Amino acid sequence: FSDTGLSPGTTRYYRVSATNGAGDSAVSNLASATTWTVAEEWRQENFGQLANTGEAADHFDADGDGSVNLLERAFDTVPTDAASFFLPYASKASDGGNDYLAITYRRRQGAGSGSSEAGFTVAEMTYTVRRTLSLEFGPWETGAALLQEVSVIDNGDGTDSVTVRSKTPITGGGREFLRVEVNASP
DSSP: OOOOSOOTTOEEEEOOOOEETTEEOOOOOOEEEEOOOHHHHHHHHHHSOOSSOGGGSTTOOTTSSSOOHHHHHHTTOOTTOTTOOOOOEEEEEEETTEEEEEEEEEEEOSSOEEETTTEEEETTEEEEEEEESOTTTOOOBOSTTTEEEEEEEEOSSSEEEEEEEEEEEOOSSOOOEEEEEEEEOO
16 A cells, blocks of 8 residues: 655544455554655755754755755755755846846755745745845845745746846945845744
8 A cells, every 4th residue: 555645744633444245354453654744855865864863854965065965955955965056046027117136046846835025934944135235234025015025937947047136226336235135944
């Protein structure tokens, strides 16, 4: 028997009985199985272990490329291959005769919730674009009043490329900074 389509990180309980022409057998003892979380599945695939420890720990940089495992998982790169690298990048987006600061990042696909400019959660990761006018004094803010999702493009490899732009046009003397904040669900 194969029990497919189960949610990650959930426990299922089973009892088994057999039926034939003579009738039903006694019911078996209770058995249980817990599906791996998305993070455990990723760690098993890349490191051969489920635990968030050692080389498989979220804050460890297994391939020495400057990107910790949490970001490798979030941006769907290979944590043991320094050549597999993708970080968010800034660009200029034009709209209605104005130019805007934009940031593009890659995220895993799946049934998600939220909005890209105010926190989008998918595959146990929350991606939030934040904006500040000062790196020194902050604050880092988010939300539809400040940011606008420009596009979500299917990369054809289980990821989307998401572009979010500021709602403030670029001017000659102003400063503005954008970042993508990634948090893993427990």
